[in-house]
Amino acid sequence: MSTIVVIAESSPFTGRLRQLTQQKVVGLRPTFTEHVLNSMLSTLREIDLVVISEEVDEEQVYELADIVLHHAPHVPIVLVRDHADALTQEWRAAGIREVLDSAGTDIDVERLLSRFIGGSVGGDAAVPASVPRPAVPEPPSSKSATSQLAAERLGIDRSGSKQPASGQPRVMVVLSPKGGVGKTTIATNLAVALGQKAPMQTVVVDYDAQFGDVASMLNVSAAHTIEEAFTERGVHPNLVLKGLLVTFEDNLLVMSGSDSPAAMEKVDSPQATQLIRQLSEEYPYVVVDTGSGLTDESLAALEVATDIIFVTTMDVSAVKALRRSIDLLDRLNLLPRHRYLLVNMADTGTGLTAEDIGAAMRMEVDAVIPRSTDVVLSVNVGKPLAAGRGSSPFLDAIDLLVSKVAGSAPRSKGGLFRRGSS
Numbered sequence: 001m002s003t004i005v006v007i008a009e010s011s012p013f014t015g016r017l018r019q020l021t022q023q024k025v026v027g028l029r030p031t032f033t034e035h036v037l038n039s040m041l042s043t044l045r046e047i048d049l050v051v052i053s054e055e056v057d058e059e060q061v062y063e064l065a066d067i068v069l070h071h072a073p074h075v076p077i078v079l080v081r082d083h084a085d086a087l088t089q090e091w092r093a094a095g096i097r098e099v100l101d102s103a104g105t106d107i108d109v110e111r112l113l114s115r116f117i118g119g120s121v122g123g124d125a126a127v128p129a130s131v132p133r134p135a136v137p138e139p140p141s142s143k144s145a146t147s148q149l150a151a152e153r154l155g156i157d158r159s160g161s162k163q164p165a166s167g168q169p170r171v172m173v174v175l176s177p178k179g180g181v182g183k184t185t186i187a188t189n190l191a192v193a194l195g196q197k198a199p200m201q202t203v204v205v206d207y208d209a210q211f212g213d214v215a216s217m218l219n220v221s222a223a224h225t226i227e228e229a230f231t232e233r234g235v236h237p238n239l240v241l242k243g244l245l246v247t248f249e250d251n252l253l254v255m256s257g258s259d260s261p262a263a264m265e266k267v268d269s270p271q272a273t274q275l276i277r278q279l280s281e282e283y284p285y286v287v288v289d290t291g292s293g294l295t296d297e298s299l300a301a302l303e304v305a306t307d308i309i310f311v312t313t314m315d316v317s318a319v320k321a322l323r324r325s326i327d328l329l330d331r332l333n334l335l336p337r338h339r340y341l342l343v344n345m346a347d348t349g350t351g352l353t354a355e356d357i358g359a360a361m362r363m364e365v366d367a368v369i370p371r372s373t374d375v376v377l378s379v380n381v382g383k384p385l386a387a388g389r390g391s392s393p394f395l396d397a398i399d400l401l402v403s404k405v406a407g408s409a410p411r412s413k414g415g416l417f418r419r420g421s422s
Contacts, residue, residue, distance in 0.1 A: 002023045002024070002047070002048035002049075002117060003023065003024045003025075003026055003047045003048065004017060004021065004023055004024070004025045004026070004047075004048065004049045004050075004051065004117070005026050005028060005047055005049070005050045005051070006025060006026070006027050006028070006051045006053065007027075007028050007029075007030055007050070007051065007052045007053060007056055007064060008027060008028075008029070008030075008051075008053035008055055008056075009029055009030060009053070009055045010055070011053040011054060011055050011080070011102070013051065013053050013054075013080055013102065014027040014053075016106070016109060017051070017109070017113075020106060020109055020110055020113065021113055021117075023048070023117065026331070030055070030056050030060060047072065047075055048075065048076075048116070048117050049075065049076055049078065049113075049116050049117055050064075050068050050075055050076070050077045050078070051077075051078045051079075051080060052064055052065075052077065052078070052079050052080065052096075053080050053102075054080045054081050054082050054102045061079065061091075061094070061096075062094050064077075065077055065094040065095045065096060066094075066095075068095065069094075069095045073095075076097040076098075076116050077095055077096045077097055078096070078097060078098050078099070078100055078112065078116070079091060079096045079098070079099045079100070080099075080100050080101075080102050081099055081100075081101065081102065082101070082102050082103070083101065083103075084099045084100060084101040084102070085099075086099070087099045097116070098112065098115075098116075100112055168306070169280040169281070169283065169284050169285070169286065169306075170284065170285055170286070170306050170307055170405050170406075171276060171280050171286045171288065171301070171304055171305045171306050171307070172190065172285070172286065172287050172288065172305070172306070172307040172308070172309060172405065173288045173290060173298065173301045173302055173305045173307070173308050173309070173336075174186055174187040174190070174287065174288065174289055174290060174309045174311060175290050175298055175308060175309065175310060175311070175325070176292065176310065176311040176312060176318070176322065177292060177293050177294065177318075177321040177322055177324070177325045178292060178312070178313070178317070178318045178321050178322070179292035180313075181311050181312060181313045181318060181344055181345070182311060182313075182344040182345055182369075182375070183289065183290070183311045184208070184212075184213060184214060184217060184289050185217065185375060185378075185379055185384075186309065186311055186342060186344065186397075186398070187204065187214070187287055187288070187289035187309075188204060188214055188217045188218055188289070188384050189384045189385055189386040189394075189395075189398045190287055190309070190386075190398055190401055190402070191203075191204035191252055191285075191287040192218075192248065192249075192251075192252055192384045192386040192387050193386040193398050193399070193401075193402045194252075194285045194287065194402060194405070194406060195248070195249075195251040195252030195253075196251055196386070197402065197406055198284055198285060198406070199250065199251035200247075200250075200251060200252075200253065201283055201284050201285060202251075202252055202253065202283060202284070202285040202286075202287065203245065203252075203253040203254070203255060203279055203282075203283045203285070203286055203287070204252065204253070204254055204255070204286075204287040204288075204289065205226070205255040205275075205276065205279065205286065205287070205288045205289065205301075206226060206254075206255060206256055206257030206289055207226075207257075207272070207288050207289060207290050207291065207295075207297040207298065207301055208257055208289060208290060208291035208292075208297075209257070209258075209261070209263070209264040209291055209295065209296075209297055210261040210291060211261070211291065212226075212256075212257025212258070212289070212291070213257070214254060214256060214257060214289050215246070215254060215256040215257065216382065217379055217382060217384065218248045218252075218254060218382060218384065219381070219382025219383065220246050220247075220248050220254055220256070221246070222246045222254065222256035223246070224243070224244040224245075224246075224256070225244075225256050225257060225258040225259070225263070226244075226255050226256060226257055226258055226263075226264070226275075227258050227263040227264055227267065228244055229241055229244055229255070229275055230266075230267050230271050230275070233271075234271060234274065235271055235274045235275050235278055238278055238281065238282050241255075241275075241278060241279065241282075242282070249387060253283070255279070264297065268296075269296050269299065269300045270300075272296065272297050272300035272301070273300040273301070273303045273304060276288060276300070276301050276303075276304050276305075277304050280304065285405070285406070288301045288305070293325075294325055294328065294329070299332075299334060302329065302334040302335075302336070303334070305336045306336050306337070306338060307336055307338040307339070307340070307405060308335065308336050308338070308339050308340070309340045309342060309401065310322055310326070310339070310340065310341045310342065310361070311342050311344055312341070312342075312343060312344070312357065313343070313344055313345050313346075314343060314345075314346050314347060314350045314352045314357070315350070315352070316352070319352070319357055319360050319361075320360075322361065323360055323361060326361065338404070338405075339363060340366045340401060340404065341357075341358065341361055341363055341364065341365050341366055342365075342366060342367050342368075342369060342397060343357055343365055343367070343368045343369065344369045345369065345370075345371045346368050346369060346370050346371065347370075347371055354368045366397075366400060366401075366404075367393075367396070367397035367400055367401075368393075369393050369394050369397050370393055372392065372393070372394055374390075374392060374394070375394050385398075386398050
C-alpha cells in the first residue's frame with residue numbers, strides 16, 4: 001500500500017482523499033511539517049504523492065517542495081489552491097506537477113489520483129505500462145558507506161529502532177505533548193543524578209526553544225546560551241561547544257536555553273540533530289529537555305536518541321495527546337529502543353489508574369509519582385531534589401531511570417528534604 005501525504009491545517013481535502021482512495025493518507029500540519037516530512041522521505045519508501053493544501057502560504061510551498069525534491073525527486077507534488085487556474089512557471093520550476101482547484105469535484109480528484117498513483121482509486125491495480133514510474137535514484141556508494149558507518153557508531157539500526165551499542169553514549173529525550181506535566185523537573189533531576197554518578201561526564205540540553213527554564217531550575221547563571229552553538233549553516237566544533245557550557249555543583253554540565261523565544265528560529269533540523277550528535281561524542285550521558293508538543297527540536301533530538309522518557313499526568317487530555325504523539329513517532333521510525341513511561345503528579349480519585357494509562361499507551365508504566373509540595377519547593381528555590389540525599393517517590397523514580405540507563409545503585413538516604421513526599 002502506498003502513502004499519500006497531505007499537508008493541511010483544517011482543510012477538508014484530507015478527508016475527501018480518505019473517502020476516495022484505499023491508499024494510506026497521512027495528514028501533516030504545516031506547523032511542524034518540515035522535520036516530519038524530512039524524516040518520512042528519508043525513511044519511508046512507499047510515499048507516492050505529496051499534496052500541499054490551499055492553507056499553506058506561498059513561501060512555505062516552495063520550502064516544502066525543496067524538501068521533497070531533495071529527498072525524493074521521484075515523488076510528485078500536487079498543489080491545491082482556491083480558484084486555481086493553471087500551473088504557473090514558478091510552481092513548475094519548484095517541482096510542482098499539477099495544481100488542483102479546492103472546489104474541484106470528486107471526479108477531478110479521482111482523475112488526479114489515477115494519473116499519479118494509478119491503482120489508488122478503488123484498489124491496488126497496477127500502474128499502466130504506458131506511464132513509467134521514475135526510478136528511485138541510488139545515493140553515491142561512498143555517501144552510503146559513510147552514512148552506514150555513522151549509523152553504526154551511533155548504534156542506529158537502519159532497518160528498525162535505534163540500539164545502543166556496548167559502551168555507547170546514551171542520549172535521553174524527555175518528552176510530553178502537554179505543558180505543565182513536570183517534564184523539565186524530571187529532566188533536570190535525572191541529569192543531576194547522572195552527574196553524581198559520572199561527574200563532568202553528563203550534559204543537559206535545554207531544547208525548549210520558547211520557554212526553556214533548565215538554568216532557572218538549577219539556579220545557574222549562563223554566560224552563553226544554546227543559539228551560540230550554531231554557525232550560519234552548521235554547528236561549532238566540539239571545543240567551542242565546551243566553552244558554552246556552565247557547570248552545576250561541579251558535576252553536571254548545562255547547555256542553557258535562550259531568554260528570547262525567537263533565538264532558535266534560524267536553526268534548522270539538521271543543525272539541531274548535529275548538536276546533540278556532537279555532544280554525545282564528548283559525553284557519555286546527554287539529557288535533552290524538550291518543549292511541549294512535537295517541536296522541530298524534539299524530533300531532531302530523537303534522530304540520535306537512545307532513550308525516550310514519556311511524561312504524562314492523570315488527565316484524559318494529556319493521555320490522549322501522548323498516545324497520538326507515540327503513534328506519530330512510531331510511523332516516523334523515531335522511537336528509540338529504550339522507552340520509559342512516568343505518570344507524574346498523580347492524585348487519587350481522578351477516574352484514571354496507572355493501569356488505565358499503561359493500557360492506553362500499550363506500554364508498562366515505569367513509575368507513578370504522587371503530587372508533592374517538596375518537588376514544588378525544590379523548583380522554586382532552584383535546588384533539585386536529586387542534589388540532596390532525601391527519600392521520596394519522586395527520587396525513587398529518578399533512581400529507577402538512572403539504574404536503567406547507567407546501572408547505578410540506589411542513593412543513600414537522609415539529609416536535605418529527608419522527609420518522604422506523598
